[in-house]
Amino acid sequence: MPDQATVDNRxxxxxxxxYRTRRFLKYEQNWATSLPRWRTRRRRRSLVLAVALSFLVMATTAVLCAVGFKTAALLWLPACALFFPAWIALQIASGRQGDAPEAALDEFEIAQRNSARSIGLTLTQYLMLIPIAYLLIGSIHGLGPGEDVAYAGALMVLTVLLIGGCSPAMILAWVRPDPVAED
Structure with a gap:
């Protein structure tokens, strides 16, 4: 017989x-009619490409900071200016399927979501090796002043975490077919 603490935790x-399911369904209902023209596969893919482009600018900014261009950090602002609206529009247009609770999805959607999450985790783990290697080598061999190495490393880590966190929704938005038109 399970103890009381186990029962309470469950x-x-x-x-x-x-609670997550209720909140997700409430917000899904609120946003269901938003951005109707952006819900097609073609438009969702363009949003995915915009988010990917912002990641490319972020990664480039991190590398430029790592090689010593002090003013390169200003490139982070346009990357964010592109990322935030594109990411919000992508989440709305794709119905936030990448982070939907299990009870709000059918079996096929759960399988797709779990597969996309697995890819996102794998991508995060492999890409995280880049900033780790940079920080290790930079701190051992003194690639520059400590704050430059730390700042560039932090930008790299932030970029990788954003890529990994956003990739499940990006994958699902890319592969899902167009929604069926209702009469």
């Missing part, structure tokens, strides 16, 4: 999952 987790 209840807490189940209550939290129920």
């Amino acid at each position: 209840n807490i987790l189940q209550r939290y999952q129920d």
Whole structure:
């Protein structure tokens, strides 16, 4: 027989999952009619490309900072100016399927979401080796002043975490077919 703490933990987790599902369905209903023209596969793919382009600018900024261009950090601002609206529009247009709770999805959607999340985690783990190597080598061999190495490393880590965190939604937005038109 399970002890009381185990039962309470399951209840807490189940209550939290129920809350997440209710909140997700509420917001899904609120945003269901937003950006109707952006819900096609072609438009979602253009949003995915815009988010990917912002990641490219972020990564380039991190590399430029790593090689010593002090003013390169200003490139982070246009990257964010592109990322935030594109990411918000992508989340709305794709129905936030990348982070949807299990109870809000059918079996096929759960399988797709879990596969995309697995790819996102793998991508994060492999890409994270780049800033780790840079920080290790930079701190051992003194590639520049300590704050330059730390700043460039932080930009690299932030970029990799954003790529990994956003990739499930990007993958799902890219592969999902156009929604079926309702009469």
